[in-house]
Amino acid sequence: MKKTIFNILFIIVLSALFLQPVSAQLKTNAQKADSVLNLMTLDEKIGQINQYNDDWTATGPVTLDPDKVTQVQKGEIGSLLNCVGTERTRHWQLIAMQSRLKIPLLFGQDVVHGYKTTFPVPLAESCSWDMEAIELSARIAATEASAGGIHWTFAPMVDIARDPRWGRVMEGAGEDPYLASKIAYARVKGFQGEKPGEINSVMACAKHFAAYGAAIGGRDYNSVDMSDRLLWETYLPPFKAAVDAGVATFMNSFNDINGVPSTGNKYLQRDILKGKWGFRGFVVSDWGSVGEMINHGNVKNEYEAALCAITAGCDMDMESRCYKNNLAQLVKDVKVPVALIDDAVKRILRKKFELGLFDDPFKYCNPKREQKELNNPEHPIIARDIARKSIVLLKNQDQLLPLSKNIKTIAFIGPLVKAVKQNKGFWDVELPGLDSNFIVSQWEGLKNKVGNRTRLLYAKGCEIEGENKDGFADAVDIAKQADIVILSIGERRDMTGEAKSRSDIGIPGVQEELLKVLLTTGKSVVVLINAGRPLVFNYTADHAQAVLYTWWLGSEAGNAIADVLFGDYNPSAKLSITFPLSVGQIPIYYSHFNTGRPAVSDSNRFYNSSYTDISIWPKFEFGYGLSYTTFRYSNLQLSKRKMKSDDRVEVSVTITNTGHYDGEEIVQLYLRDLVGSIARPVEELKDFRKIKLKAGESQQVKFLIDKEKLSFYNQQLQWVAEPGEFDVMIGASSRDIRLKDRFELVE
Ligand code: GLC
Numbered sequence: 241m242k243k244t245i246f247n248i249l250f251i252i253v254l255s256a257l258f259l260q261p262v263s264a265q266l267k268t269n270a271q272k273a274d275s276v277l278n279l280m281t282l283d284e285k286i287g288q289i290n291q292y293n294d295d296w297t298a299t300g301p302v303t304l305d306p307d308k309v310t311q312v313q314k315g316e317i318g319s320l321l322n323c324v325g326t327e328r329t330r331h332w333q334l335i336a337m338q339s340r341l342k343i344p345l346l347f348g349q350d351v352v353h354g355y356k357t358t359f360p361v362p363l364a365e366s367c368s369w370d371m372e373a374i375e376l377s378a379r380i381a382a383t384e385a386s387a388g389g390i391h392w393t394f395a396p397m398v399d400i401a402r403d404p405r406w407g408r409v410m411e412g413a414g415e416d417p418y419l420a421s422k423i424a425y426a427r428v429k430g431f432q433g434e435k436p437g438e439i440n441s442v443m444a445c446a447k448h449f450a451a452y453g454a455a456i457g458g459r460d461y462n463s464v465d466m467s468d469r470l471l472w473e474t475y476l477p478p479f480k481a482a483v484d485a486g487v488a489t490f491m492n493s494f495n496d497i498n499g500v501p502s503t504g505n506k507y508l509q510r511d512i513l514k515g516k517w518g519f520r521g522f523v524v525s526d527w528g529s530v531g532e533m534i535n536h537g538n539v540k541n542e543y544e545a546a547l548c549a550i551t552a553g554c555d556m557d558m559e560s561r562c563y564k565n566n567l568a569q570l571v572k573d574v575k576v577p578v579a580l581i582d583d584a585v586k587r588i589l590r591k592k593f594e595l596g597l598f599d600d601p602f603k604y605c606n607p608k609r610e611q612k613e614l615n616n617p618e619h620p621i622i623a624r625d626i627a628r629k630s631i632v633l634l635k636n637q638d639q640l641l642p643l644s645k646n647i648k649t650i651a652f653i654g655p656l657v658k659a660v661k662q663n664k665g666f667w668d669v670e671l672p673g674l675d676s677n678f679i680v681s682q683w684e685g686l687k688n689k690v691g692n693r694t695r696l697l698y699a700k701g702c703e704i705e706g707e708n709k710d711g712f713a714d715a716v717d718i719a720k721q722a723d724i725v726i727l728s729i730g731e732r733r734d735m736t737g738e739a740k741s742r743s744d745i746g747i748p749g750v751q752e753e754l755l756k757v758l759l760t761t762g763k764s765v766v767v768l769i770n771a772g773r774p775l776v777f778n779y780t781a782d783h784a785q786a787v788l789y790t791w792w793l794g795s796e797a798g799n800a801i802a803d804v805l806f807g808d809y810n811p812s813a814k815l816s817i818t819f820p821l822s823v824g825q826i827p828i829y830y831s832h833f834n835t836g837r838p839a840v841s842d843s844n845r846f847y848n849s850s851y852t853d854i855s856i857w858p859k860f861e862f863g864y865g866l867s868y869t870t871f872r873y874s875n876l877q878l879s880k881r882k883m884k885s886d887d888r889v890e891v892s893v894t895i896t897n898t899g900h901y902d903g904e905e906i907v908q909l910y911l912r913d914l915v916g917s918i919a920r921p922v923e924e925l926k927d928f929r930k931i932k933l934k935a936g937e938s939q940q941v942k943f944l945i946d947k948e949k950l951s952f953y954n955q956q957l958q959w960v961a962e963p964g965e966f967d968v969m970i971g972a973s974s975r976d977i978r979l980k981d982r983f984e985l986v987e
Contacts, residue, residue, distance in 0.1 A: 272598070273589035277582060279341055285578075285585045286567045287316035288343065291524065291558045294323035294332070297670055299350060299738075300527030300559060315339035316564065318588055319346035319556065321394075324671060329389030330605040337601060344592055344601035348524075351393035351431075351442070352411060352667040353377070355384035356674065357619040357795055360630040361665040361772050362397065362427075364791030366413035366816040367865065368629035369906045369930050371426040377626045378430025380619050383440040387613035388671070389604050391595055392443040394491060394524075396427035398478035399448055402829045404820065405458025407740030410666060410772030410792075412453065414816030415829045415862060417474050418925045421481035428485035436488060436594035439603070443591060446482035448493030448526060450508055451475040458826065460741045461494045469918070471497070472953045480517060488521045488591055492554055494529050501536045503529040504545075509553030522555035522587035531560035542566055547575055555584035620678070620796050627793040627800030633811040633866040635787040640764055642807025642868055642901075643724065649695040650686070651722035653715045653758065654729050655704045655751070656770045658683045665772050665792025666737030678795055682728055682768065685798020689806055697722055704732050705749045712757050719761045726805070727755055727784075728768040733792055736772030745775050745823055752779045759783060768801060774819040781859060807868060812904035812930070814865035814973065821859045824851070830862040830974035831921040838922075863908050863925070863973035869899025869935065873907075873970055873978035882986050885961060889945040889983050893970050897933035906930045909943045910974065912967040917954050923969060923977075950985055963987055 267275075277285070292308060293300070299322060311317050312335045323329055329347050336345045353359045359377045368374065378396070385393060397411040400420055413420040424446065433441035451471055455462035466475070479490070490513060492503040502508055503525050513519045530549045531542055539545045546566040549557070557563035570576040596603050613619075633641070643650075656662060660676045680688070686696060701715035702708060719725045729751040734740070746752075747769070756779065758765055767784040769777060772792055781787055788811070793800050803809040820828050839850035842857070850856045872895070879890035895907055909927040913920035926949045929941050945968070950961040965984050971977040 269590045269593035270586070272593045273586045276341065276343065276589055277586055280585070282568055282571060282578065284315045284341065285581050286563060287311070287314070288318035288585045288588055289556045289581065290317050290564045291319040291321060291348070291556050292317050293559055294320045294328070296324065296328065296672060297322050303559065303561065309335055312336050312345065313338045315341060315343060317345070318343070319348055321348040321558065323347050324349060324388055324390065324669065326389045326605040326607045326610045328672070330602055333601045333605065343589070344597035346391050346588070346592060347389055348392040348394060349385060349390045349669065350395065350667055351381050351385040351390060351669060352395045352397065353665070354381045354623070354794060355388060355390070355669050356614045356671060357384060357623050358664045358668050358679070359623050359794045360627050361410045361667070361792045362412060363410045363414060363772065363817065364630040364793065365626060366419065366423050367632050367813040368626065369419065369814060369816070369928060370629050371422055373626045373629055374423055375426040375430035376622055378427045379433070379440070380622055382431045382433070382442045384613050384619070386440055386442050386604050387606070387610045389610070390442055391597070391604060392445065392489065393431055394445045394447060395431065396424055396444065396482070397447050398424040398482055399451070399453035399493070400475050400478065401453030401817070402827045403453070403458035404745055404774040404817070405741050405743060405823065405826060406453060406455055407460060407736045407742065407773065408738055409453065409817065410736045413478070415818060416816065416831065416925050417477040419816055419928070420478040424478040424481040425485040428482050428487045432486060432488065436591070437596045443488035443595070444482070445489040445491050445524065446479050446487045447491035449479060449490050449502060449513070449523070450493060451497055452493035452495050455495055458741050460739050464495045464497045466497060468957060469953050469955070472957060476512070483517045483519055490519070490521065490523045492523060492525045492529050494526050494532065496536055501529070501533045501538055503554050504533050504538060504548035504552045506552040514553055520587070522584065522591065523553055524556040525549065525554050525558045525560065527558050528560045530554065530557045530562045543570065546570060550576055550580050550584065555587050623794055624796035624799050624803070627796050628803050628809040630791060630793060630813055631800065631804050631811050632789040632813040632815060634789055634860060635781060635784065636866055636868070637785045639868070640786045641766060641805065643805050645693065645806055647694050647723050649697065649722045650690070651697045651699070651718040651725045652683060652686060652728070653699050653701045653719065653725060653754070654727045655700055655702060656682065656728040656730055657698060657700070662733045662770065663792055663797035664794060665733050666740070680796055680798035682798045682801055685800070685802040686805070688799060689802035701754045702750050704730070704751070707750055709750055709753065712754060715754060716757055716761060719758050719763050722763060725758055725763045725765040726768065727758060727765055728770060729755070730770030731772070731775065733772065743823070745773065747775055747777050747780070752777065755780055755784060766805070774817055776820060776822060776859070778821065778859065807901065810868045810901050810903040811865070812867060812906065814863050814906045815860055816862070818858045818862050819860040821857070822854055824854065825858065828858050831924050833919045834922050857975070861973055861975040863906070863971065864975070865906070865973070867901070867903045867905065869897055869901040869903040871905045871933070871972065872896040872898045873972070876970055876979035876981055878968065878981055878983055881983050883945070883983055884986055885947045891943040891945060891968055892940055893979060894938055894940050895931060895933065896938040897935055900935050902932070902934045904930055904932050905972070907941050908971045908973065910969040910971060910977070911945070911949060912969070913950065913952070913962070914965045914967065916952065916962055916964070918952065920952065923974060925974070961985060
């Protein structure tokens with residue numbers, strides 16, 4: 241007994257001796273931020289919430305400042321964007337260290353799908369449905385970006401999009417809130433790592449908050465007209481997933497929602513994000529979006545724009561200069577309490593402390609680490625793997641693919657065969673002085689694959705745009721000499737992205753006419769379609785023997801495509817967005833309501849919700865994608881037919897690889913709430929499993945259905961699960977439902 245008491249006393253004395261006063265050892269980042277805030281003048285506070293573009297490149301309308309250096313020296317700028325590389329960031333950080341309080345700058349950059357090593361555009365990656373691969377892709381991007389002096393990426397873009405006329409559909413994860421939420425979570429985790437301040441991590445930024453993808457007419461920057469119910473049920477979930485993943489920052493969207501610009505939307509930023517969701521990071525405007533509220537017509541001038549945005553919860557002003565030029569006067573006019581500015585400044589300072597920038601402002605400016613990580617041989621290998629997983633096999637008539645490795649002659653034709661930088665897609669990072677020789681073109685990739693074994697013939701055939709068919713003859717000539725034709729067509733990489741909305745999403749120029757001519761040779765043609773968005777290509781889809789949607793796959797594009805063409809990787813991707821039959825069908829998405837006169841087949845389009853001049857079905861549906869093998873779905877079992885709200889239903893199904901190739905299958909679980917106080921969609925993705933099966937192998941796949949998966953926002957915006965019957969559908973796509981059953985939620 242005595243011994244025990246002695247031990248306890250000994251431990252107490254020992255810890256008292258070594259326990260440092262809180263001030264030195266356990267002060268939190270919040271307390272440190274408060275300490276710095278208390279030293280700051282109002283001008284310095286306003287400077288911290290001001291972000292300018294560096295002069296290397298621009299991603300918005302440029303305002304030239306002759307005295308940016310002076311402003312940084314005076315602590316009047318808190319962050320720079322489009323400033324890349326250890327040399328350039330060190331240059332600016334040294335200037336910031338001349339300021340009175342030596343508050344370090346934050347460097348932000350659009351590292352959307354890779355820094356140097358470029359990954360598939362995000363919409364392509366989302367078709368992998370592979371959360372590990374997607375997280376790893378973001379991890380590598382963060383590793384390279386942080387080695388290049390970047391602290392903060394303006395990614396992931398998590399906007400739900402159901403209108404491929406909108407060019408920014410390429411930046412997101414498609415049309416479905418369930419899949420897009422999983423991907424948002426994975427990408428934030430990938431960018432930010434386990435905890436802020438890790439050397440290989442950057443802060444992530446969930447953007448564009450909110451509902452930017454619902455721009456009317458698919459026209460970028462256009463208004464959004466939306467019920468709160470739809471906002472909550474479809475457009476907010478990926479943002480909430482980002483918050484759950486610990487995302488450090490948010491970015492406003494350019495659009496208004498029902499007449500209120502997001503940058504000045506208090507309901508979004510203070511009630512939902514910082515209130516209900518408890519978000520403690522900071523919100524940055526989009527480029528100039530504070531000042532653009534004048535154009536929106538919600539404020540009269542920059543003075544009112546600054547007042548509206550800071551009040552609504554926008555913590556940092558990217559490039560509009562409204563905060564810099566008006567906040568001091570707004571405080572003087574007692575229109576803006578300093579407390580609002582303090583809150584914004586503290587949110588930003590906390591992040592700078594978390595990143596370790598106060599301890600070492602040059603922590604991310606290590607040229608040796610930059611050289612090492614930007615030339616890390618592991619990175620292209622990882623990029624190649626996620627690229628292969630993003631390729632969607634849309635058609636494979638008579639199992640033309642995979643190609644035999646004994647094939648004698650291949651004619652590789654098209655304007656994108658030898659393209660290099662095109663493979664990077666939109667929102668790649670332009671690094672000063674970096675050449676493109678690390679990017680593997682499709683031609684290089686095929687050459688790497690076949691070596692001297694196969695004769696490769698090349699003809700461009702035509703340009704991406706324009707009516708010139710002079711190159712057709714050469715193309716036909718080499719096609720006649722070949723055993724098979726591979727035709728690589730599509731759009732230019734800058735035809736899809738920001739400010740790239742298109743009213744016609746067909747394949748431009750005479751590329752499909754080139755296919756038509758090539759088919760007259762009687763040779764089989766495999767078509768590769770390169771794009772950042774869903775395109776309309778009915779002739780190609782109906783007449784080519786095989787079609788691969790190769791998107792923009794990044795720096796390992798050529799190798800990834802060759803891996804799939806020759807079966808070294810069996811394609812497993814499935815569409816995360818609906819591909820319309822025609823632009824006239826838009827908006828078209830799988831999780832639609834049934835309506836009072838449901839369109840359920842093309843055979844009867846009388847008096848139902850369909851067009852008289854076109855099928856009710858898209859060209860390719862959400863969740864669609866083929867494999868070189870086939871899968872059988874069998875033995876669907878539910879653990880119970882009646883479920884109480886605190887209960888769960890276990891669903892199991894057996895998947896068998898019935899083909900000759902090992903492969904992966906994305907098994908999709910859809911639910912339908914047959915009767916609700918709000919009409920419920922005909923189906924909603926509620927879970928999925930991506931499984932690997934050897935030829936002939938079977939595996940039981942299990943899902944758990946709980947009350948959360950049955951819930952929705954009712955008219956009062958309450959998240960409820962209502963008693964009644966639910967259909968359970970297990971599918972290989974949203975339209976290819978293989979097995980179905982039903983259960984009842986009883987209370
Ligand atoms: C652009 C984009 C946004 C990007 C920002 C900085 O206008 O809308 O996504 O992060 O400006 O480049």
